Amino acid sequence: MRPFAVAAAALAALSGVEAYWKGFNVGANNPDGSCKTQQDWTNAFNTLKNLPGHFTSVRVYAASDCNTLANAVPAALDTGIQLLVGVWIEDAAHFAAEKAALQAAINAHGHDWIIAISVGSEDLYRKDTSADTLAQQIYDVRGMVRAMGVPQEVGHVDTWTAWVDSANTAVIQACDFVGTDGYPYFQSSPIQNGASDFWTSVQNVRDVVNSVKPGTWVWITETGWPISGDNFGAAVPSQSNLQAYWSNVACDAFKQAHTFWYAYQDYTANPSFGLVGSNGQPVINMQC
DSSP: OOHHHHHHHHHHTSOSTTOSOEEEEOOSBOTTSOBOOHHHHHHHHHHHHHSTTOOOEEEOSOSSGGGHHHHHHHHHHHHTOEEEEEEOOSSHHHHHHHHHHHHHHHHHHOSTTEEEEEEEESHHHHTOSOHHHHHHHHHHHHHHHHHTTOOSOEEEEEEHHHHTOGGGHHHHHHOSEEEEEOOGGGGTOOHHHHHHHHHHHHHHHHHHHHHHSTTOEEEEEEOOOOSBSOOBTTBOOOHHHHHHHIIIIIHHHTTTSOEEESOSOOTTSSSBOOSBOTTSSBSSOOOO
């Protein structure tokens, strides 16, 4: 079955209210910097399921770092969570370790827990690699998992500014899906312009992707607004601004695209984007 057909079949099983995957970015490290154990992953997944909106989709950034998949996949299976899997691509030895960790997880647990696989994250934005090299790594991982009988889509996550750069079309051509990251906060947008600036960035990516590889879906893989931290131009972190951005962007995004919000929990970071505080409770009203 083609990857698109697999995704369509999976979505057909969802209710009309939840026509898209909606979830959170969850790091492999706890707020104190320690690596998440299987129990830590279980706790995080149960917290997400119990939030308003009942989130059962999670994006992880890597496969081997902090034994991410070795610990997160059993926790996901125990709690009914599915994962958008990240495969880190820098450097060659790390990339090999990431592929090995993904292989091990599939061999141990099958592939039903996988939503899709992202090869790399914001590598083009950071200029850590070339488009041609990244495209070959996407083909590499797709070939590996297809040989294992895994039909889920394989793509890449990067900033919207990287996707609209014509130098990176080889990556779009290599992707089954395109994951776009957009933060009006980092564009110095005042909160009253946050939603419009965000959706403009998404539409810009959709237009470019459609011109390069028509029919390829654009996923929202990161966006958010900080609750605390430094001002970024006219962009001001605050609880009220996070609330406004969530109400005006998240509630709309969940109805029109596969969306993974940034972030689940990062209350020690500066700026801090996390929606779950140190007490395990939401820092805003998450009702849509």
